[in-house]
Amino acid sequence: MINFLRGLPKVELHAHLNGSLSIESIKELAEKVYGQQSEEFAEMCERFISFEKGANLNDCFQKFAFVHELTSTPQGLDYATQLAIRDFARDNVMYLELRTTPKSNGNMTRRAYLETVISAIKRGTKQHEINVKLLPSINRSEPVAVAEETVALATEIAQNEPDIVVGIDFSGNPNQGKFSEFAPVLETARKHGFKLAIHCAEIDNPVEIREMLKFGMSRCGHGTYLGNSGFAHMKQYNIPIECCLTSNVKSGTVSSFGSHHLKQLLLADAPKVLCTDDCGVFDTTLSDEFLLATETFGLTQSQCIDLIIEAVQHSFATPEEKLKMKMQVYAYTRRQ
Numbered sequence: 001m002i003n004f005l006r007g008l009p010k011v012e013l014h015a016h017l018n019g020s021l022s023i024e025s026i027k028e029l030a031e032k033v034y035g036q037q038s039e040e041f042a043e044m045c046e047r048f049i050s051f052e053k054g055a056n057l058n059d060c061f062q063k064f065a066f067v068h069e070l071t072s073t074p075q076g077l078d079y080a081t082q083l084a085i086r087d088f089a090r091d092n093v094m095y096l097e098l099r100t101t102p103k104s105n106g107n108m109t110r111r112a113y114l115e116t117v118i119s120a121i122k123r124g125t126k127q128h129e130i131n132v133k134l135l136p137s138i139n140r141s142e143p144v145a146v147a148e149e150t151v152a153l154a155t156e157i158a159q160n161e162p163d164i165v166v167g168i169d170f171s172g173n174p175n176q177g178k179f180s181e182f183a184p185v186l187e188t189a190r191k192h193g194f195k196l197a198i199h200c201a202e203i204d205n206p207v208e209i210r211e212m213l214k215f216g217m218s219r220c221g222h223g224t225y226l227g228n229s230g231f232a233h234m235k236q237y238n239i240p241i242e243c244c245l246t247s248n249v250k251s252g253t254v255s256s257f258g259s260h261h262l263k264q265l266l267l268a269d270a271p272k273v274l275c276t277d278d279c280g281v282f283d284t285t286l287s288d289e290f291l292l293a294t295e296t297f298g299l300t301q302s303q304c305i306d307l308i309i310e311a312v313q314h315s316f317a318t319p320e321e322k323l324k325m326k327m328q329v330y331a332y333t334r335r336q
């Protein structure tokens with residue numbers, strides 16, 4: 001099964017750039033860009049990979065700070081983006097929607113951040129057999145003014161790069177920030193033609209979940225606490241839930257793989273896609289996530305193929321790109 005899954009051309013729709021660097025890539029990045037090989041760095045890497053028992057969502061957010069330091073210069077960010085694309089391509093991901101929060105610091109503005117990532121994406125897609133889109137992220141723990149700047153920049157840049165910048169992601173620590181305050185800027189993004197991928201119901205917050213469902217979205221990140229009525233709503237409006245098995249279990253929002261809501265979604269035939277979320281932070285790959293789903297829920301090879309086709313449908317790709325992806329999947333299955 002694992003060889004079949006590794007070779008299968010896959011679609012990754014929920015991947016945060018700074019969470020997607022494997023430990024090997026982090027070491028490569030640190031050595032190439034910063035020449036860091038110290039004991040202290042090795043120790044930090046160890047802490048990065050080992051998730052202590054009882055880790056929770058807040059703990060996992062601290063891990064991003066480590067990678068953020070490495071990607072705080074244009075050079076580091078450029079190389080990190082290339083490495084992330086390379087790693088997804090190595091796992092035979094044929095289509096990737098990468099999300100990332102533009103950050104400004106002494107080394108670069110938010111505009112430079114986005115331009116650096118886009119330039120790396122352009123080179124990455126030439127070097128590897130992978131199509132990559134970008135969803136600039138709004139981090140809910142930052143001020144609304146930052147979100148407004150991000151959406152304004154995305155709108156401007158998308159005029160020159162309409163094939164790359166296709167949507168906006170709403171993410172960040174769900175224990176911080178209020179969705180209602182970000183709704184107007186997300187509405188502006190939607191009016192400008194961006195698709196919205198919204199982290200929704202990652203934690204149990206019924207008021208916010210209701211607000212988000214009313215607001216609407218193209219795809220729902222996690223959806224862990226939607227409950228049966230929420231799942232029915234998503235099915236009715238054909239909104240897929242981006243399921244991230246390892247991320248949810250390791251960050252403690254789901255208690256075990258067997259109790260993951262993917263099971264309910266499969267039973268209810270509700271829209272769903274399998275994703276990694278942060279394959280570096282949670283030490284996984286998209287192939288591993290599919291393997292987990294086969295082992296936990298007994299998915300067959302043909303059900304895995306159906307899931308890829310479902311992901312193709314729910315991607316923010318053009319109709320031509322979707323057709324090409326389907327043909328790639330069918331060509332692979334014919335060879336099996």
Ligand code: 6MZ
Binds near residue numbers: 017172199247
């Ligand atoms: C919510 C998450 C997340 O943007 O620096 N992020 N937001 N829930 C999650 N579940 C575990 N995982 C990652 O990538 C890292 C950022 O993505 C968001 C957080 O804002 C995190 O800081 P970028 O490339």
